Amino acid sequence: MQRRNFIKKTAITASLIGLSTKEMIAAFLQQPAFKIMMLRNDVGIFTEKGGTIAFYISKKGIGVIDAQFPDTSKHFIDELKKLQDKPINYLINTHHHGDHTGGNISFKGIAEHVVGHENCLSNYQRVAAEQHSEDKQLFQDITFKDSWKTKVGNESIKAHYFGAGHTSGDALIHFEHANIVHLGDLMFNKVYPFIDKKAGASFTNWIKVLDKAQSTFDKDTLFVFGHGSNNQVTGGKEDLKGLQNYISKLLEQVGAAIKQGKSKEEILKITRIENVGEWKDEFHLIQANLEAAYAELI
Numbered sequence: 548m549q550r551r552n553f554i555k556k557t558a559i560t561a562s563l564i565g566l567s568t569k570e571m572i573a574a575f576l577q578q579p580a581f582k583i584m585m586l587r588n589d590v591g592i593f594t595e596k597g598g599t600i601a602f603y604i605s606k607k608g609i610g611v612i613d614a615q616f617p618d619t620s621k622h623f624i625d626e627l628k629k630l631q632d633k634p635i636n637y638l639i640n641t642h643h644h645g646d647h648t649g650g651n652i653s654f655k656g657i658a659e660h661v662v663g664h665e666n667c668l669s670n671y672q673r674v675a676a677e678q679h680s681e682d683k684q685l686f687q688d689i690t691f692k693d694s695w696k697t698k699v700g701n702e703s704i705k706a707h708y709f710g711a712g713h714t715s716g717d718a719l720i721h722f723e724h725a726n727i728v729h730l731g732d733l734m735f736n737k738v739y740p741f742i743d744k745k746a747g748a749s750f751t752n753w754i755k756v757l758d759k760a761q762s763t764f765d766k767d768t769l770f771v772f773g774h775g776s777n778n779q780v781t782g783g784k785e786d787l788k789g790l791q792n793y794i795s796k797l798l799e800q801v802g803a804a805i806k807q808g809k810s811k812e813e814i815l816k817i818t819r820i821e822n823v824g825e826w827k828d829e830f831h832l833i834q835a836n837l838e839a840a841y842a843e844l845i
Contacts, residue, residue, distance in 0.1 A: 581622050583630075586769060588702070588725035592780065593626070595619040597646030598773040599780045601729045603722055604631040605700025611638045611658070612720050612729045612771075613647040617683075620650025624657065636699050637662055639706060640687065641731025641773070642717045643671035643746070651685035662695065663687040664708050666716030670746045707763065712756040713740065715747025719760060728764055729771040733757065736775030736786055739793070739820070739828045742839045750794050750843055757787045776827060793823045801840040814841055 581595035593600040597615040600623055609631060614620045627635075638658040640648050648671055651661060663671070668687045675681045689695070696705040703723040711717075713732040720729040732741070733756060742748045761784050764770075770787065772780045797820050804814045815837050819828070 581619065581626070583626055586725070586727055586771075586781065588722070588727075589700075590702075590722050590725040590727050591630075592771055593623045594778060594780060595622060597649070598641070598644070598732060599729070599771055601720070601722075601727070601771050602627065603699060603702050603704070603725070604633070605702065606631070606633065607700040608634050608636040610697075610699040610702065610704050610722075611635055611654075613641055613731065614638060614650030614654060615646060616649040617653055618650075620653035623650070624653060634659060636660070637697060637704070638685075639663065639704070639718070639720055640667055640671075641720060641729060641733075642714045643667045643674060644714070644732065644743070645674075647731065647773070648684070652683055655685050658685075660689050661685055661687045662689045662691075662706065664706070664716040664718045665690040665692055666714070666747065667718065668716075670714060670716055709756040709759040709763075710752050711747050711749045712753035713748055714743045717756070721764070725769075726765070726767055727769045727771060728760070730760065730773065730787075732773035733760070734770065734772035734774075734787065734790060736772045736779050736782060737789065737826050738774060738776045738830060739826065739832045739836055740790065741830065741832055742836065744839050744842065748839070750798060750840055754791050754794055757791050761787055776829060789824070789826070793820065793826050796820055796823050797836055797840050798844065801837060802844050805841070805844055811838075811841055811845075 581593065583591055583593050585591040589605060590603045595615060596619055598613050600615055601612040603610045635658040638654050638661045640663040668690050671686060675684050691706060694705060694707050701724060705721045705723055707719045717731055717733050742750060770782055800821055801814060815834055817837055
């Protein structure tokens, strides 16, 4: 266990030094072995490494949310076929990061359509061009601005866009009949989050997006998170409030330091965010969080 934790944290640190968003996101390892867990009404989740995959299966078709990495997406597809060997009508991406879209390529010739917010596509194309990896991607062929809806089997799937948060293109995907919402990386549960300022992210607006999520969906909604401490990737509105509290305390702490006349260099030496409860910096992101908060407030 200690060796595994050392390898995980070493990979994360290396990705931060490399300043590559794709490498940084690749460091968000959740667990070494894949796992499928059915939630309700034929909706389930798949976890291995990277962002949580959600899916809906029916005798008429399948809908999939996010794709992790090329290797893990193949594991997912193989396991999915064991559950229901039907066409994958839609692969929907919550946002463009590589631990959510890297596995898109595995769905080439399998998924009928790939869906994402228009900013998800533009960010995805930009990063792929920067990395000269366009041939290794499967881009969205359906995009939307505010919302998009389709039907697969007996399930209605609706995508919502509430504005910039973790990136400028984060979508919330609602399985309406099952009342399950995949939040992608708009939810890091009990761990300091990654924020992609280069992709138009905003800590201040992220709080508003989570407010909108809580007012849009009801008390019985089950939320699926992109990442979570100890693989806790499902929960309710109280968990969303927990991330809002973390972001608020981060902004308060950095704002207070600015008012005290502290320099950016001094602020970046802060080692923990106060009054956030059990939230932890498992991915070594505190400096990136401090820098992003400083940039917004200054």
